[in-house]
Amino acid sequence: MYEVVKSEKLTPDVIRLEISAPHIAKKAKAGQFIMVTPTEHGERIPLTMADFSPQKGTVTIAALEVGKTTKQLGRMKAGDKLFSLVGPLGLPTELHKVGNVVAIGGGIGLALMYPVVRALKEAGNHTINIIGARNEKLLMYEEEIKSVSDEFFVCTDDGSKGHHGFVSDILKKLIAENKKIDMVYAVGPIIMMKVIANITKPYNIHTVVSLNPIMVDGTGMCGSCRVIIDGKTKFGCVDGPEFDGHKVDFENLTARNKRYIPEEQAALKRFMEAK
Numbered sequence: 001m002y003e004v005v006k007s008e009k010l011t012p013d014v015i016r017l018e019i020s021a022p023h024i025a026k027k028a029k030a031g032q033f034i035m036v037t038p039t040e041h042g043e044r045i046p047l048t049m050a051d052f053s054p055q056k057g058t059v060t061i062a063a064l065e066v067g068k069t070t071k072q073l074g075r076m077k078a079g080d081k082l083f084s085l086v087g088p089l090g091l092p093t094e095l096h097k098v099g100n101v102v103a104i105g106g107g108i109g110l111a112l113m114y115p116v117v118r119a120l121k122e123a124g125n126h127t128i129n130i131i132g133a134r135n136e137k138l139l140m141y142e143e144e145i146k147s148v149s150d151e152f153f154v155c156t157d158d159g160s161k162g163h164h165g166f167v168s169d170i171l172k173k174l175i176a177e178n179k180k181i182d183m184v185y186a187v188g189p190i191i192m193m194k195v196i197a198n199i200t201k202p203y204n205i206h207t208v209v210s211l212n213p214i215m216v217d218g219t220g221m222c223g224s225c226r227v228i229i230d231g232k233t234k235f236g237c238v239d240g241p242e243f244d245g246h247k248v249d250f251e252n253l254t255a256r257n258k259r260y261i262p263e264e265q266a267a268l269k270r271f272m273e274a275k
């Protein structure tokens with residue numbers, strides 16, 4: 001069992017939990033995820049580590065409450081116990097000094113990009129970070145990401161804070177101004193990552209995206225997380241979750257992530273009616 005040390009809502013639909021898990025915290029690296037099973041008979045879901053502290057022996061997750069299991073996590077308070085955590089899983093972010101790195105996050109991706117941009121900064125890169133959300137109230141990790149940014153941009157779809165528009169607008173502007181960009185890192189909704197990859201492809205700017213296929217075991221055995229990269233089948237859990245954005249078949253990923261919608265809706269209905 002894994003004790004929740006701290007529980008807080010970042011937005012009305014996003015819960016952040018700091019969990020005691022010393023054996024995971026001491027091995028965790030930026031970009032990796034854990035499989036979380038909240039209750040003994042619950043389902044396992046993959047969540048990226050939004051932070052980890054080997055000193056405190058804790059890992060932090062941030063979950064957008066979209067269905068049964070993430071809503072279960074949304075009700076967890078400090079002192080509650082999670083049935084199981086498995087990890088760290090997946091390949092860590094490749095961290096090199098490449099020069100100017102533009103990191104872009106949207107929605108729940110904001111929580112996930114923080115350890116990555118912190119590590120990119122520590123690796124000696126010039127970090128240009130662009131964060132976006134539908135409106136100001138849904139922005140997260142703003143101060144944390146700003147603190148590891150050499151240049152920092154905020155965007156909201158409704159214009160309530162920063163640039164009125166999409167994160168991709170800022171990227172296009174930087175490219176139009178001939179800003180030297182050595183690498184782009186994007187994490188967020190599939191459509192956002194696809195748009196970013198399409199913008200950088202004609203300029204041949206290396207673009208890394210963090211994919212979120214549906215996972216079951218998280219260890220390369222079930223095949224649920226199949227993604228097509230450069231025409232070849234890869235497993236998101238062991239070959240990723242980060243891939244070259246110019247090689248990802250985003251249409252296939254979008255279609256595969258919709259394949260259990262009736263079952264997901266039924267599970268959520270049963271959960272909400274039972275409580």
Ligand SMILES: Cc1cc2nc3c(=O)[nH]c(=O)nc-3n(C[C@H](O)[C@H](O)[C@H](O)COP(=O)(O)OP(=O)(O)OC[C@H]3O[C@@H](n4cnc5c(N)ncnc54)[C@H](O)[C@@H]3O)c2cc1C
Nearest residue numbers: 045046047048062063064066067068069070212213214264
């Ligand atoms: C490597 C990896 C890391 C992830 N990290 C995070 C994270 O840090 N925080 C976070 O909030 N989410 C993260 N996700 C997505 C998260 O695992 C799903 O949102 C979760 O499994 C949904 O479970 P549920 O039972 O609450 O909802 P479900 O009932 O399973 O799904 C409800 C709805 O959510 C959407 N959904 C389902 N699975 C996914 C998925 N894999 N990706 C995107 N949308 C999905 C679908 O629209 C679905 O209809 C990650 C996914 C992967 C593969």
Ligand code: FES
Nearest residue numbers: 218220222223237
């Ligand atoms: S989740 Fe089963 S193979 Fe990746």
